[in-house]
Amino acid sequence: MTTILLSIDTDVARAKAQAESLISLPIETAETNVVLYHVFRADDEGADANALxxxxxxxxxxxxxxxxxxxxxxxxxxxxxxxxxxxxxxxxIISLAGRKRSPTGKALFGSVTQNVILKSDRTVLLETAE
Structure with missing residues (x-):
C-alpha cells in the first residue's frame, strides 16, 4: 500500500494541478491512500478543511x-x-504545490515548499501552477 500526503493550501488552481499530477502517476489507485492535508495558520475551533x-x-x-x-x-x-x-x-510521497516567488519574497517570507524539500527524507512531488 502506498500512502501519499497531499498538502493543500487554499488555491483551487494549485489543488487541481496537484490532483492531476497524482492522477498522471503510474500507480494503482486501489493500492494508494491519499491524505489531503491542510494546515491552518491560526488555531480556530470552527476551521474545517472539508469546507475549503x-x-x-x-x-x-x-x-x-x-x-x-x-x-x-x-x-x-x-x-x-x-x-x-x-x-x-x-x-x-509528500505532494506540494509550489508558486513562483521572487528571491526577495523567499528571503523575507520563507517558503514552506522549500523548507519541506530540504528537511524531508521522503520523496517530494512538486507541482507548480501559475
Missing part, C-alpha cells in the same frame, strides 16, 4: 479516479506540521 474549495476540488477529482481519500488538518507552523504528519502516516 481547494480541498473539495482535489477530493472530487481524486475520488473520481478511484483513490481512497482521507481529509486531515492542523494549525500552526506549516513546515513542521507537514513533516510530522508525513511521519505519523508513514507517507511514501
Amino acid at each position: 474549495k481547494s480541498v473539495a476540488e482535489a477530493k472530487r477529482r481524486l475520488e473520481k479516479e478511484g483513490f481512497d481519500i482521507e481529509v486531515s488538518q492542523s494549525s500552526g507552523d506549516a513546515t513542521r506540521n507537514i513533516l510530522e504528519k508525513a511521519e505519523e502516516i508513514d507517507a511514501d
Whole structure:
C-alpha cells in the first residue's frame, strides 16, 4: 500500500494541478491512500478543511479516479506540521504545490515548499501552477 500526503493550501488552481499530477502517476489507485492535508495558520475551533474549495476540488477529482481519500488538518507552523504528519502516516510521497516567488519574497517570507524539500527524507512531488 502506498500512502501519499497531499498538502493543500487554499488555491483551487494549485489543488487541481496537484490532483492531476497524482492522477498522471503510474500507480494503482486501489493500492494508494491519499491524505489531503491542510494546515491552518491560526488555531480556530470552527476551521474545517472539508469546507475549503481547494480541498473539495482535489477530493472530487481524486475520488473520481478511484483513490481512497482521507481529509486531515492542523494549525500552526506549516513546515513542521507537514513533516510530522508525513511521519505519523508513514507517507511514501509528500505532494506540494509550489508558486513562483521572487528571491526577495523567499528571503523575507520563507517558503514552506522549500523548507519541506530540504528537511524531508521522503520523496517530494512538486507541482507548480501559475
